[in-house]
Amino acid sequence: MKVQITSEEQMPVAALDVQEGRKFFIKNYGCQMNVYDAERMEDMLAPYGFEKIADAKEADLVILNTCHIREKADEKVFSDIGRVTKGNKRNPLIAIGGCMGQAMGRTIMQRSPKVNIVFGPQTYHRLPEFIARSGLAAGKRKRVLDTDFPALEKFDSLAPQGLRGPSAYVTIQEGCDKFCTYCVVPFTRGVELSRTVESILTEIRALAEKGAKEVCLLGQNVNAYHGLGSDGKECNLARLLQQVATIDGIERIRFTTSHPSEMDNELIELFGKERKLMPYLHLPVQAGSDKILVDMNRTHTADEYLQIIDLLRMARPDVAISGDFIVGFPGETDEDFEMTMDLVREVGYSSAYSFMYSPRPNTPAAENTNQVPLEVKKERLQRLQDLLTEQQKAYNNSFVGKTIPVLLEEAGRKENQLRGRSPHNIAVNVEGNQRLLGQQIHVNITKATASSLFGEVKLD
Numbered sequence: 290m291k292v293q294i295t296s297e298e299q300m301p302v303a304a305l306d307v308q309e310g311r312k313f314f315i316k317n318y319g320c321q322m323n324v325y326d327a328e329r330m331e332d333m334l335a336p337y338g339f340e341k342i343a344d345a346k347e348a349d350l351v352i353l354n355t356c357h358i359r360e361k362a363d364e365k366v367f368s369d370i371g372r373v374t375k376g377n378k379r380n381p382l383i384a385i386g387g388c389m390g391q392a393m394g395r396t397i398m399q400r401s402p403k404v405n406i407v408f409g410p411q412t413y414h415r416l417p418e419f420i421a422r423s424g425l426a427a428g429k430r431k432r433v434l435d436t437d438f439p440a441l442e443k444f445d446s447l448a449p450q451g452l453r454g455p456s457a458y459v460t461i462q463e464g465c466d467k468f469c470t471y472c473v474v475p476f477t478r479g480v481e482l483s484r485t486v487e488s489i490l491t492e493i494r495a496l497a498e499k500g501a502k503e504v505c506l507l508g509q510n511v512n513a514y515h516g517l518g519s520d521g522k523e524c525n526l527a528r529l530l531q532q533v534a535t536i537d538g539i540e541r542i543r544f545t546t547s548h549p550s551e552m553d554n555e556l557i558e559l560f561g562k563e564r565k566l567m568p569y570l571h572l573p574v575q576a577g578s579d580k581i582l583v584d585m586n587r588t589h590t591a592d593e594y595l596q597i598i599d600l601l602r603m604a605r606p607d608v609a610i611s612g613d614f615i616v617g618f619p620g621e622t623d624e625d626f627e628m629t630m631d632l633v634r635e636v637g638y639s640s641a642y643s644f645m646y647s648p649r650p651n652t653p654a655a656e657n658t659n660q661v662p663l664e665v666k667k668e669r670l671q672r673l674q675d676l677l678t679e680q681q682k683a684y685n686n687s688f689v690g691k692t693i694p695v696l697l698e699e700a701g702r703k704e705n706q707l708r709g710r711s712p713h714n715i716a717v718n719v720e721g722n723q724r725l726l727g728q729q730i731h732v733n734i735t736k737a738t739a740s741s742l743f744g745e746v747k748l749d
């Protein structure tokens with residue numbers, strides 16, 4: 290089926306009019322970067338009269354902000370396109386964004402005639418224009434596909450970030466040059482790009498003025514940050530963090546996601562020096578076997594990873610470490626997998642994400658004929674997750690009977706329940722008055738589960 294698609298150069302730039310009462314629904318998939326992007330889309334659309342709603346059936350615009358990291362994720366999106374708009378009598382405009390949009394734009398357009406707009410992570414700042422070009426009015430719609438890579442232009446043209454609680458995310462770096470052999474991110478988010486120091490500090494100052502107390506700096510390889518400083522010199526993550534720590538109102542700082550090969554001594558030592566830098570680091574390792582790490586193109590050995598953990602614990606003995614793991618990578622033997630289990634036992638993780646290897650289109654590992662059978666992958670994943678859960682439970686239990694500072698971020702699931710995060714990035718639930726939201730308070734921890742802590746507000 291020949292698809293008539295209007296791309297960038299074919300259409301003059303269209304301006305979207307402002308009309309109050311427009312409603313949009315957005316479903317997010319995947320990583321924290323996508324959560325940040327979705328919030329920025331909301332900030333972009335608000336001035337045009339779009340209000341975010343929770344029910345897709347009532348929406349004039351439906352956005353699926355996708356992930357492309359695993360096959361299952363792609364198929365889920367195709368089924369969601371029909372499912373989320375079922376019963377919607379407003380004939381909504383359907384837009385697909387995110388990494389799957391970037392990687393499979395034309396395929397989506399061919400497979401899903403209902404889809405009006407497809408864009409990538411680097412062009413969502415043009416969403417108002419895409420809507421104008423496509424046309425909201427039913428019957429006269431055009432289809433728009435734009436998967437360009439103008440990353441820095443994007444940040445310069447985003448609407449100011451709205452504050453959604455005392456903790457805010459700020460993207461400082463995008464894209465990835467690492468080309469791990471199983472990963473699509475370098476193809477969907479492009480080359481590594483670092484924002485200027487001044488543009489980041491300006492965004493964080495504005496958030497602090499609105500009441501933000503915590504900021505988490507985001508990047509695919511956030512510790513590869515090398516933005517231009519106002520002195521015209523290159524600035525690394527450690528020096529950027531020190532500048533962020535001087536901003537009034539910011540009490541807590543975090544960053545994610547780091548790569549072991551980019552952990553320099555300056556950054557490691559900062560954990561021992563900067564009290565606003567929270568004692569928590571998400572440091573993916575994926576596997577414990579050097580043979581597999583080479584086949585993954587991870588550019589470090591298991592020993593080098595363990596040395597970083599040792600140095601971190603010397604700088605900040607109570608630092609919490611979380612990780613990412615892939616089991617069943619092509620060629621992984623029982624011995625290789627045991628090395629992963631040994632590494633996990635040696636580190637002792639406070640939390641971790643773990644997945645079965647999933648072949649991704651156009652990645653070198655997908656071409657590897659030595660694929661591990663699904664049953665073996667499942668058995669290994671179960672063993673790894675049992676060990677990680679055991680470690681997480683033991684880690685959280687170590688806080689029972691202690692008093693810890695907690696930044697209260699949102700209402701909990703139960704009545705009078707408030708939810709926040711400890712400095713070690715553990716979710717904490719307390720009973721308390723909503724007036725406490727946004728404050729950092731002390732909590733006496735009374736109970737722990739594998740996923741969170743429970744306690745009472747310590748009355749000073």
Ligand code: SF4
Pocket residue numbers: 465466467468469472473474475509510548
């Ligand atoms: S470091 Fe590797 S896994 Fe992470 S985004 Fe880059 S290519 Fe993907």
